[in-house]
Amino acid sequence: MKNMSKELLDRINKLATPVKIMHVCGSHEHTIMENGIRSLLPDEVEIVAGPGCPVCVVPSREIDECLELVEKGVTITTFGDMLRVPGSNGSLADAKAEGGDVRIVYGINKAIEIAEKEDNDVVFMAAGFETTAPTTAAEILATPPENFSVLSCHRLIPPAIDFLINSGQTSLNALIQPGHVCTIIGTKPFEYFSTDFGIPQAVAGFNPLDILMSVYMILRQIHNETPKIDNEYARAVREEGNEIATEMIDEVFDVASREWRGFPKIPNSVLEIKDEFAEFNAREKYDIEVKDVKEAPKGCICGPILRGLARPEDCKLFRNECNPLHPIGACMVSKEGTCNIAHRYSRR
Template sequence: MKNLSREIVKRIENISRPVKIMHVCGSHEHTIMQHGIRSLLPKEVEIVAGPGCPVCCVPAREVEECLYLARQGVTIATFGDMLRVPGVTGSLMDAKAEGADVRIVYGVNNAVEIAEKIDNEVVFMAAGFETTAPTTAAEIVSEPPENLSFLSCHRMIPPALKFLIESGEVNLNALIEPGHVSTIIGTEPYNLFSEKYNIPQVVAGFNPLDVLMSVYMILKQFKDGKAEVQNEYKRAVREEGNVKAQELLEEVFYVTSREWRGFPTIPDSVYEIKDEFSQFNAREKFDIEVEEVQDVVKGCICGPILRGIARPEQCKLFRKECNPMNPVGACMVSKEGTCNIAYRYGSM
């Protein structure tokens, strides 16, 4: 593996050019930092992390929706990473400390099990990108218990990329596309970015060789005067994606516009539950009304980090007031968060 890595790095050096490559996957950032991949690349080849952590992207308003329910006595089931994501009036961890019934689950099926065992209303906070949204959809169409409903916080990667490209804020030249998301949606949704914006793209797997090879494939496209979507992760990703999962998503959700943490409203970027399944939509069932709130935490630069225009090391709170034991911003909470990864693996 070392010899192959050296060979790929050598090939990268031979065709190197100034380029800014964005990835949108916490697992990619983890691989890059853990294995010091940025230090292996020529300085002119820059890899920046975008909004690749689904927990980090949940805005304060949606945390406040869950806090409202928790404080009304509703049982909240959510992933462990969500507990410390900040809202405005606190986090779900704070609500739990105040006596609210907030339970950690490892999947939506665990939320179903909880609802089957208790008489109380249960709401599953359904966070995640296209990778996990089909599991939520599958439970909704399977007629879950009447006391279970879902707060959809599911988000879509391609609209966020389109927003970033068109904003010009990042000035990115190429994209490493997320392997997990692509197993569901395939490669077709990315074609627009190459065809309209002349951006080379590679769908990549998650080991160091995958990432290095994706960088080489991008540079090779520049060398050959191409801009297309290439699939380095063919062992898991098909061009058409997972058609059955896509059908589930289309059956249960409609696509709407909503803000992301660190972003304004991104058009057509969020999955919401269709009217025919409204009995399972917590927003409809409980008529939740939460005022528009800002995600700004004083001194925290999670927004610019999620948009790929800043690194954790540029934050004055990083490694000081903000650390994994005391996360001030959302990017420090999850192990897929850029700040959490940078804390654990240094500034390579």
């Protein structure tokens, strides 16, 4: 592995040219930081983190929706990382501490088990990108109990990248695409970033060699003036993706437009449960309506960090008031969050 790394770095140095590569995956950021990959690359080759943490991009509004349900006496089930994500006036952890019925589960199937055992209404807060959406779809298609419903917070990666490119804010000119997402949707949804915008891309796996190889593939495309999407993660990703999974997503969800944390409303970027499954859609079932949403805690720069405009070290709260034991912003909450990863691996 050491020899392979050295060979790849030699190739990267030979092709080095000024380029800003954005990735959109918390696992990629973890690999990059844990292994010091940025420090190994030539200065002109920059890798920035985009909106790759599914917990971090859930906006305050959706936390507020859950808090409204807690106030109505509904049992909220969700992943552990979601508990401390800030809403407008508190988090699910705060609601739990005040006696609200908020429970951590490891998947939607466990939430359904709770609903089957209890008379109380149970809502599963379904966060995640295309990777976790098929599981939610499969459980809805299996007709869960009447006292169960889902608050869909699923989001789609390609529309967010499209927004970033067209906003012109990040000046990104290459992309490392997320291996997990591509195992589900394949490489085709990303092709137009190369054909329409001339952006070199590579789908990457999750070990250090995967990242280095994807950087080399991108530099090779730039050198040859052949922008396309290379599939470095061919051992898991196919061009067409997982057709069974995508068919389930299409059967259960409509594509809708909604804001992300740190972003305005992004067109066609979220998954909402179709009308024919409205009985399992918590927004419809409980007629949720939240007002006066506050997006970011004072001093937090999660928005610019999620858009690739800043690094955690640029934030005055980082490692001071904001740390993994006391997270102020969403990017510090999850272990896939850029700030949380930087706190663990970056130099002081």
